[in-house]
Amino acid sequence: MIQQKKYFNNIEDFLNSSLQSHSDIQIELINDDKFSNERASELGSAFSNCTNLSNLTLYIGKNQIGASGLSSALANCTKIQNLALYIGENEIDGESASVLGSALAKCTNLSNLILDIRGNKIGDQGASSFCFALANCIKLSSLALYFVDNQIGELGAQALGSALTNSKSLSNLEFYLSGNQISETGVQGLCSALAKCANLSSLTLDFGQNKIGSTGALSLDSALASCTNLLKLTLYFYNNQIGDTDALGLGSGLAKCPNLSNLTLSLISNKIGEIGASGLGSSLANCVNLSSLRLYLGLNEINDKGASGLVYALTKVTNLSSLTLDLMKNRINKSEKFEVKSKCIKLKKLVVKRIYL
Secondary structure, eight states: OOOOOEEESSHHHHHTSOGGGOSEEEEEOTTOTTOOHHHHHHHHHHHHTOTTOOEEEEEOOSSOOOSHHHHHHHTTOTTOSEEEEEOOSSOOBHHHHHHHHHHHTTOTTOSEEEEEOTTSBOHHHHHHHHHHHHHHOTTOSEEEEEOOSSOOOHHHHHHHHHGGGGOTTOSEEEEEOTTSOOOHHHHHHHHHHHTTOTTOSEEEEEOOSSOOBTHHHHTHHHHHHHOTTOOEEEEEOOSSBOOHHHHHHHHHHHTTOTTOOEEEEEOOSSOOOHHHHHHHHHHHTTOTTOOEEEEEOOSSOOBHHHHHHHHHHHTTOTTOOEEEEEOTTSBOOHHHHHHHHHHHHTOTTOSEEEEEO
16 A cells, blocks of 8 residues: 655654654754754654654755764664655764764665755765765665765765765766865766766766866766766756866767757856867767757857857757757857857757847
C-alpha cells in the first residue's frame, strides 16, 4: 500500500505523532525563532524512532543552528532512499559539516539526495567531509548539492570530484558552487571525475562568481566527451575570467555530446570576443539533436562580426525549436542588432524566441 506524504510545520506536532508509522514526511521549520540547537537534537532523537522512514524532506534553513542534532538522527535512518535537506543560512562550519557527512555515509540505501547547505561556512574541510559520505552512497541515481557561498576553494572542489568515482549509477547530477573561491585547479579535479560518470543524462554545473579562466572551462572538453548519454546540460560560468580560447574549448566539448537536446549556457560577464562567440556557434551547429537552447553572453566583448558569426551558426542547428539568446551590453551596433534579430526570427522551426540585444 502506498503511504501518503505527511506534512508538518510545527515541531510539537511531529514529536507527538506516531513516529514509527511514518514512511514519507516533509517538515518545514524555516526561520523559526523557537528552533534552536536543543530543538534540533529533539528532532534528531525523534527521527531515530522513525524506523520505517524511506522518504524525508526537511526545511530548516535560516535558524542559526549547527548540524550535530540532525547528524545523530540521520545515522539511525538507514532505510532512507530519498532525502532532501534544506539547511542553508545556518551556522554550519567545517567541523559541523564533517559530522553531518559521517552521518550521511551510513545512509547507504540512498538513491536520491538533495543537500542544500548554501550560505554557511563549511570551507574545504566541510566539502571534503562529504566525499566520504558520497563514496559510500553507491546506489545514488540523482544527486544535487547546493554549496553556494561557502568559502570553498581548490581542495574542496577536487575532493567533491573524487567522491564521484564510485557513483556509476548517477543519471542526474547537479553541483551549485557559485560564490566560492574556486579556480582552474578545482574545476579540473571535478571535471576529471565527471569523465567517469558515463551514465549521466542530465548535468548541471554552477561555477558562477569564482576565479575561473584559462584552463578552467577547457577541462570540460574531455569530461563532456565521456558523457555521451547527456540529454540535458546546464552550465553557469558567469562572472569569471573566461576568454576566447576557453569558449572554443567549451564549444569543442559540447560538440562531442551527440544526444544533447536541451542546453543552457550562461557566460555572462566574462571576456569573450569575436573569435569565441563565432567558434561557440560553430560547435553548437554540430549538436544535431539540440531542440532547446538558452545562451547568455551578455556583458562580454563581442563585436558585430562575432554576433553575425554566432547567429549564422545557429541557423545551422536544424532541430532548434526554442531559443533564448542574450547578447546585451556587448560591442554590437544598432544595425547589426537588427540583423541578428531578423535572422533569429526567420528560423523556421522556432516556436519560442527570446532575443535580448
